[in-house]
Amino acid sequence: MLEFMEGSHAVAEIVKRCRPQVIAAYPITPQTHIVEDLAQMVANCELDAEYITVESEFSALSACLGASAAGSRVYSATTSQGLALMFEVCFNVAGMRQPIVMTIANRSLGAPLSIWNDQQDSISLRDSGWLQFYAEDNQEAVDLHMIAYKVCEDHDILLPAFVCFDGFILSHTYEPVALPGQEEVDAYLPAFTPYQRLDAEKPLSFGMYATPEYYTEFRYETDRALYRAKESFIKAGREFGEQFGRDYSALVEGYRLEDADTALVAMGSICGTAKDAIDEMRDAGKKVGLLKIRTYRPFPGPEIADALSGVSTVAVLDKNISLGGGGAVGTEVKAALYGSGAAVYDYIIALGGRDVRKRDVAAVVDLAEKGKGDMFYGLRTEVL
Amino acid sequence: MLEFMEGSHAVAEIVKRCRPQVIAAYPITPQTHIVEDLAQMVANCELDAEYITVESEFSALSACLGASAAGSRVYSATTSQGLALMFEVCFNVAGMRQPIVMTIANRSLGAPLSIWNDQQDSISLRDSGWLQFYAEDNQEAVDLHMIAYKVCEDHDILLPAFVCFDGFILSHTYEPVALPGQEEVDAYLPAFTPYQRLDAEKPLSFGMYATPEYYTEFRYETDRALYRAKESFIKAGREFGEQFGRDYSALVEGYRLEDADTALVAMGSICGTAKDAIDEMRDAGKKVGLLKIRTYRPFPGPEIADALSGVSTVAVLDKNISLGGGGAVGTEVKAALYGSGAAVYDYIIALGGRDVRKRDVAAVVDLAEKGKGDMFYGLRTEVL
């Protein structure tokens, strides 16, 4: 049954139903509504969890790490500067293989400070070892939280995950969402069984350091676990589809790609606008499609290459910029398509809340088809 | 005149001669010797600077930001966890366009904790807007500091820079270095003239926030400045060559590439070992060469494509891993060579202090020539 609600509220509701035992989060726009809702649920005895009102994001994730290592299912949420402040802890959590799920209400990163949306924050943590899933709409955001816990806690995986949804654009938008009920969630997501935990009955030392004899192998093991997460995601997504009727068994998803000459590649909410734009372009006779990346980490390189095999021009919409190095997704898509023969162009777009309209998507397609790309799209040259 | 000394000491000596007015740094292995030397120089009245013994790297770079904005030339040094802790500040400093030079004694990033060398730390800040220069040996490390200040303080650039040199492998190695004298350094590097500064005589507000109306354009301006830094680097490197006889006018540097079929691509001290290995392979009749990347940010994509235009196989030595996404340099090299027809393979190597010998370099070339790549090299499978 669909319900009409704010994206943040929908996320909070599903998180509640995933039954985290410890929540530690620090407020930051536009993530706040989620953690405020959770705080209220705990205060109302609707959610039986410890809610730690930490003094910073650094402590938020550190507390999550401790709680996870001690054997609890944990949850956090952040964005932008908050995620940036967690950077060191994020690498640590992944290396320590703690299955923490954290919502990222994507927002740009300063300077200049901006509370508005792009995906710089999570993308700039792409090396950290966290799984990264991007939602196109609030329904997907809700569903990905359940899948994320399932994948992360899989004893073959044991990794943390970001569930990314675009700040404001999704988090502050009211739209219809189907919220699985508690029993349904319980049926899908079993209670947390830690693989190993801090326990006086069975002492273990966690987070030892690794000499050159061992370090490479630990990193390799973590990297392998990320790649194994592909299978785990597909399985969890298929099971999700079987139970809830919404299938997430694909790491990437094509839209009207079958006979497309030109493909857009994008992540998150911009995919919705792109789809509408594509419908219009299709109506105008243009063979255009979209490839949506759902799992940015592990990066689905072969899956992208496969999905785009028939396409001659690829335009990547990058809501981030690796300063002095181009858009991150564009770069990785090029590497994935290396040797394919398709022309690939990268567009830095929608930074810091710059709105994207259907006509902007069409303009990007035009540019790509004209062979112009690897550029910022939509600059207000009048202020430069 | 060559002098025989430890790499860290050579760096400290050249930093002293660059006359920083404020130094704020926090100790961390293997950066410590540099900052210890500088502390001693200040104590000895050899260096007329404020040395701030901060309580953390977060404050170190924040204090540098304040000092730079107030009109001083500043210096810092760090590595690994310390750089990770600075992540948020790094993005901020670049966006605020402060010409801070910071030495990175490259080291791996935990978990697991490791004090040993690889380049994960600086590479994981590749989006941040800092220029990144990598030294092959201690001479280059010394020289790049002077060049870095010159480029950063160029009023057309106004960006911060990492001067990266491999921790331990260079920082703790004694070898001959030519140290320019104070007058020579003064002749090359003029006194610091801030472009704008905090000043009661001429008030300005620094670091305001940007609404969606302006954010994209600020990021664009910063990105442009990074690309302009290519020209600035080449100019500063050429001038350096003219004055000191060591030329740094290239962003990338080929070694025996002219007729090479296979090219290695690498950054930092591994280039030395690779060169020796290449000489041996050449002696054995193999047409192998090396492309060394000196300026990783701005990324010299076209320069790389140009330098490798005649090569059929490319093997990238990546001393980092974007977990679940491959090596960072390999990915960017593939993007840069997109459409070139060369086969490009990526090798994750030398992580966390794993030693690399000539025979390892040769083995990588063999693998590449057999079409096997995009893998970890040199795993100790016995511990997996």
Add this chain to the structure above:
Amino acid sequence: MTAAELIAFAAFEGGAYAQAFPAFGVERRGAPVQAFVRFSDAKIRLRSQVYEPDYIIVQDPTLIGDVDVFMGMKAGGIAIVNTEKPDFEASVPEGVKVYAIDATTIALEELGVPITNTTLMGAFAAATGEIQLEPLEHALRNRFSGSMADKNVRAAERAYNLIGGAV
């Protein structure tokens, strides 16, 4: 919940797909703000702001003049303006129909506070025909409880009938 969200909610209750979102910003209490609504029979995927609205509601009439509240409107569009003075001056685009309603007074009378969301919702429903009275009431009763629900429904209905007479 803003008027935008209430309207979208009512549209959703009436069986449509709906989307509502504010113009994301840092505005403090007192500063002028905007919000957007879409509704449609099909799932709504578009995420951009609304640049060419079919309908607009102006909650604070003092903005007229300072801001071009009718920007982007096309012929056939409908504007609902909360004002005590139905004879306010503004450059309305051609073909746009304007309904003036003193929602503040209604709200004060019915709810005791000058919060005009629900009143304007009633006016919107009547002026545009996009929402029927039943889902509107349903939405309000879902949102408010007890006597607050009754009061809000009454405010909306009063506006509905007022405008309904004018349509």
Add this chain to the structure above:
Amino acid sequence: MTAAELIAFAAFEGGAYAQAFPAFGVERRGAPVQAFVRFSDAKIRLRSQVYEPDYIIVQDPTLIGDVDVFMGMKAGGIAIVNTEKPDFEASVPEGVKVYAIDATTIALEELGVPITNTTLMGAFAAATGEIQLEPLEHALRNRFSGSMADKNVRAAERAYNLIGGAV
């Protein structure tokens, strides 16, 4: 400065390119450590550890047995071992020549402390012929000043002469 750095420094003073570095580690005071030296007529670019040393110096004889200190050595190699007992037992690779010297005693006598770096440097110079006495002395005087320089030079020379006799 370790013996390795001193030797490399002396070689550098003698006109060679040289490189010295420790086995990078976290070892605390008291734990066994290693260091490496290369010297060459050409610039040294290689950065790997030394796996097949031409020469080794063993400063702490108690390690022999616990650790294979001669690992990687080839025929023609030279080992200098600081020991009071020239008849220590160890599995020396074929063709490796071992010089035993009681550097601790010499150091204690000449410097007053059991720091054997400079003494072993003298032994190394004599045993391998890679460093001449003059750059060695130059290196030591550059490194130490005053009476400490004299003492260290004396210790090195004593070892040099002792081993020199044996060569």
Add this chain to the structure above:
Amino acid sequence: MAEVEQGCELFSAGHRACGGCGPALAARLLLKATGKNVIIASATGCMEVFSTPYPETAWGVPWIHSLFENVAAVASGIEASLKRQGRSEKVVCIGGDGATFDIGVLCISGAFERGHDITYICYDNEAYMNTGIQRSGATPYGASTTTSPPGACAPGGNPLPKKDMPAILAAHGAPYVATASIAYPNDFVQKVERAINTPGPCYIQVHTPCCTGWGFESGETLAMAKLAIDTGLWVNYEMVDGKVVKAKKVRRKPVEEYLAKQKRFRHLFKPARRDDVIANIQAIADANAERFGIDIKRKESSE
């Protein structure tokens, strides 16, 4: 009011604070006290956001913002740089209670330990207002915020007492630590003057009610600040070298007068009275009165 220069506002109108914003008034008063020869380092928060959307700055003096949590470190660097250059500007940090009590503690502790010649002003509106009224370490016991909401499992709202930042910074060896309130503008101005003229790191915590976050009418901002003092829930005092040297005396009113006027305490009265929580809050005021000796002894019972 002769001591305060009129007409020339260094903190200018046109900023975007809510009408009746206590922190906005504090910013104005701060610059009245410092004059032009100052450099302000500001933390992220309401004050920064309402005063500096590019390019519309309200600051007439040199001002810098870097991050939410590093303002004291930025100021350390500024101070070191000025020292090296022989310049005379005073360096003043301004941060909200979140920036000060919580996320900024690392940089503040370091700067105070190192003894930089800076003045740190915390404008205390007792929650994270910029992000929508979440609990901070300065939120008083019993107050409702969006992250310390009342509910069946947390009937009293915020369960933790207000962190004692002045004592913490006094323990750092700060030569001058003071609390102030916008209810007494001249007192605040004088304390700022004293702080910037005291060598070493000084700290002032100024009570700045926030009508939006606390839930009262915008015109009552100063009244609310005064009531905090009159109930003993806020004490204006000065500490020199760690010792309390002066505290404003009052004839105390019951805390209920203060609580009942604010939405953030409404759950203590509705749906049911929480006498336990109110009594605890009264006990906090009593303890303050005791600790700082602020009670004016009533000589005549008729008073």
Add this chain to the structure above:
Amino acid sequence: MAEVEQGCELFSAGHRACGGCGPALAARLLLKATGKNVIIASATGCMEVFSTPYPETAWGVPWIHSLFENVAAVASGIEASLKRQGRSEKVVCIGGDGATFDIGVLCISGAFERGHDITYICYDNEAYMNTGIQRSGATPYGASTTTSPPGACAPGGNPLPKKDMPAILAAHGAPYVATASIAYPNDFVQKVERAINTPGPCYIQVHTPCCTGWGFESGETLAMAKLAIDTGLWVNYEMVDGKVVKAKKVRRKPVEEYLAKQKRFRHLFKPARRDDVIANIQAIADANAERFGIDIKRKESSE
């Protein structure tokens, strides 16, 4: 010594500390005090490095290391998790002075403010030893470290006094704060027992001389710790609810006895005596004696 269980070492031999390491002894004593029903969270530093190179851990109890600066936050999470699970392990943090006085202050301040039921032990060897003897906020005034070296422009070595962490944490409202020393092992053990059995966040700062970093013979570790107490440069005391309730009394010796034995103070004697700095250090000891009332009055002049 009957109260300390022998034979079964929870902190095992084979760790890689320097011979004579004070912190290594503190780790052993700590686990004697806690027994098995504990979870230890450790900060990066000498103790972590010498005890846990993979896979050779010296810890016989559950132990976790995350980063240098977040141990108190990690412990907060552990405590919350145990609470939720109804488990009984005590949660103990252990961090060096650098981890505690400097980089870890944010997480510590937060954890103490929130009132978690944890015990934080700072083993204080008065510098960053793991990275090679750099100054920390705990480094005493006048000591030489690699980042506070003596020189013509800094003749006294470290120019700053030791930060007063116990007072800072007492100001956070910690119910139990104590200092201890490995010179008095049983006292340390008893204080740990008291701390872990006191609800809420408790703090113990244990003096652990470091022969390598301070420059003395490895056999003199305990002697040096004792001398610190005997000179009044270290005071063993307990604070309950912010009030000093007990301080170890001594017949004080002049500080010079302590200083002269350590390389880190050698610049105060050679090449020239720095009587000014020595006098300042004596004044610190005198102030300690005054503040804590530790002087045993000499009844007989013959003593």
Add this chain to the structure above:
Amino acid sequence: MALRVGCAAPPGRALDNKTGAWRVFKPVFDPETCSRCGMCAMVCPEGCVHETEEGTFEPDLDYCKGCGICEEVCPKKSIRMEKEEK
């Protein structure tokens, strides 16, 4: 207009933002009863109460947000809040 490097700007531009538009109520000052204490000017968060040539005070309605603080503090009750008419 070119962007200023580092998101910096010179003072003065906040005045471009006429916050008077936010007002719902407006303060009306009565110079007759005013004691010229200056309290209203001191406490206005907008700094928009100015002294007149006569030594009494008046608000700058371009910026006055109508918060009512001046009314509340005026010891002479010389300020009265009125519903804004535009």
Add this chain to the structure above:
Amino acid sequence: MALRVGCAAPPGRALDNKTGAWRVFKPVFDPETCSRCGMCAMVCPEGCVHETEEGTFEPDLDYCKGCGICEEVCPKKSIRMEKEEK
């Protein structure tokens, strides 16, 4: 040996590292003069001093680093440091 997920390990393995090899001096305990106070065992940073069946004490030379703390604290001077001979 497979790596343990998350760089974790069970207790006990430190004992693989025989730190006795570091020793330059070694403590020699004299059971004759020992008062059995146990101080030596209490203060050894290696925890390698053990009680014998007789109630006196002896070091485990596999781990003893020869620091000399036990010698220094022994109230009976029953411990003497000797140069290590291997």
